Amino acid sequence: MSTATIMSVCNNDCSDCCDGTSDKSENCRKITTTVLEPCVPLPLSDEVLDDILPKAKDYALLHGAGMRYKASYDQDTLQMAPFFLLPSAFPRREFERVVKLQPLINVLMHKIAHNHEFLENCLKKTVKVDDFTGRLWKIYTTVREEGMAQELSLGLVRSDVMLTKCHAGCCKLCETPPYVSCHQVEVNTIASGFGHMGPISGSINRYVLGELRRPDLLPHLPENNALSGLCSGMVLAWEAYKCPKSVILFVIEDVTYNICDQRFHEFEIRRQRPELHVIRRNLTQISQTGQLTDDKRLIIDGDEVAVVYFRAGYEPGHYHSEAEWEARLTIERSRAIKSPSIQCHLAGTKKVQQEIARPGILKKFLPDSEAELVSNLFTGLYTLDLGAEGDAAIRMATEDPERFVLKPQREGGGNNFYGDEIRTVLEKMKDSSEREAYILMDRIRPPVQHNYLVRPHESVKLVEVVSELGIFGVVLGTDKEITINTYSGHMLRTKPSSVNEGGVAAGLGALDSVFLFD
Structure with missing residues (x-):
């Protein structure tokens, strides 16, 4: 089988209106489950699985698809990250659509972040009842009133989408093959992870297809340069800071389980610019050693920081005391280029995303034609x-x-x-x-398909799954001018269809990659 196909299965007894496998009434359009066929016939034989699995696991571990143990944390030990053996089917039309839309999403989030009136109107009620968002807002208003020391803001954005079959009349895209369309789950503006895990997932699946002697299927896996694209954004921001001896600061959790994803960002930065150094500190450490000079340069243990890349700071548990909040304020007061700046962090809140879905709001930030394209993503x-x-x-x-x-x-x-x-x-x-x-x-009710879930210390399972696609983008600019705006790769997380949440680090979802079909 060289391509995947798509069909719908009716979940109700509708013998009066259809044959149970296709949509022939408005009623059926609302109650069908869309099923995607896998890229190769399943199930695989036991002999094939016994041959493939040990090699696939070794490939994953030896290429950096690893995580630290949560149950018994050991800094010197890694385990294989959970992954799916085969790439998951995804319609080419929808993949290409969201890839083309990502630069518009980048611009939208950047403009929202730099529109104080809109942010204030969106969040004025939320900040009174949600303490965490309120603390972020207080930092934002403090640095805004003092005068932003750094006009440039670096966005490493990830727009997460899922396929769905709309209700009748909801979406014109669902009225033509493949009868599903992408709808946005959320936009991440802080700690948008899996820039390494996304590409390596595709490498694992490419290797497996090769071992299955199906090289003819490899062209269906799109190129994925997420790691190099995201790191290029950080390098360009570092260059814009114009201090060759400065460093990039990764703000990290107290304990980092998803270590490979973070470290490979460091390795890629070093590959692109051998003279550029990366340092890693948590907010507590920054509170102890970070300081501002009179001209608001951020100094950490003697190093001047050009770029701050947040991989922590997005949830209350990262702030143990006032010391961590003071550390965040120190960073935001500094001349360092932040990814994200505090205003970009706030632009990614759920309340803002709900407000921009209101009729007419997108046209405040995008031309009419572009606003219409983006609005088609919203549920x-x-x-x-x-x-x-x-x-x-x-x-x-x-x-x-x-x-x-x-x-x-x-x-x-x-x-x-x-x-x-x-x-x-x-x-x-x-x-x-x-x-x-x-x-x-x-x-969102995404299509289901079947795939082999590979987890450490467990037998491989053929399970019914659903997927969530993340599209990366890089945007760098001020409130007046955007200098960099690119699509920068993708990632796919897949989970059993019976599971609500799908975080890989949480052990519910697993790494996956896209298999495009027409």
């Missing part, structure tokens, strides 16, 4: 602010919670609510301003 997003509009959203969610996802203002995965959890949470806070810290989103 339903609803405010939960106190008032008639928020009340209507709560009624809608409590009556049919399976249709929605309830999202707080958090990054990093594992924070959302699904199904009956939504009803329980909303019932508790429906009369409280606490609800203004959340947004409601239509639940």
Whole structure:
């Protein structure tokens, strides 16, 4: 089989309107599950699996697809990151569409970050009820009132999308083959990880297809230069700082489990610029050794910092005390180019994403034609602010919670609510301003397919899965001018269809790559 195909399977008894395998009524369009066929016939024989699996595991470990143990952390020990044996089918039309849209997403997020009035209108209620977002907002207003020491901001952005079959009339793209379209899950503006893990996943799958003696399928796996693209963005920002002896600072967690993804960024920066040094510090360490000079240069243990790359700082657990908050404020006050700057971090909050989905809002930031293209990515997003509009959203969610996802203002995965959890949470806070810290989103129902899940210390399993595609972009500029704006690669995370959250680091999802079909 040289390409994947797509079909829909009706979940209801609809003998009156269709044959159970195709859409012949408006009713069926709402109740079908879309099924993608794998790139090779499954299941594979036991003999083939016994031959392929040890080699695939070795390939993954020896090429940097590793993570540290969570259960028994040891700095000197790595285990294989979970991955899927085969690449997952994805329609070429939709892949190419979101790749072309990424520069528009970059511009949109950059412009939002530099529009104080819009940010304030979006977040003025949220910052009063969500302490974490409120603390970020306080840092932002402090440095804004003092005067930003650095006009340049570096965005290493990742737009996450899932395929879905829309309701009838919702999306013209779903009315033509392959009868699904990409809808945006979220935009990540801080710690947008897997710049290394994305490309290495494709390398694993390429190796496996070669071992299966199917080199004819390799052209269906698109080129992925996420690691070099993201690191090039950091190098260009370092050059723009114009201090050859300066360094790039990675702000890291206290304990880094996803170490390979971070280290390979360092290795790639060194490959591109051998004279450029990277240092790693957590917020506590920065609070102890970081200082500002009179002209607001950031000095860490004697090194002047040109670029700050946040791989931590996006959740409350990274701030143990006031010392860590002071460290973040020190960074934001400095002349260092931040990825992201505090305003770009705020632009990535769920509340902002809900607000830009309102009719007409995109046209404040993008030309009409571009705004329309981006708006086609959005699924339903609803405010939960106190008032008639928020009340209507709560009624809608409590009556049919399976249709929605309830999202707080958090990054990093594992924070959302699904199904009956939504009803329980909303019932508790429906009369409280606490609800203004959340947004409601239509639940995306992606196509299912089958693949082999490979996890350390477990037998390989053929499971039903769904996938989430992340598209990377790099944007560098000021509030007046954007100097760099590029698509910079992709990553694919796949999880069993029975699982709500799909974080690889959390052990629920696994690394995967894209197999394009027409």
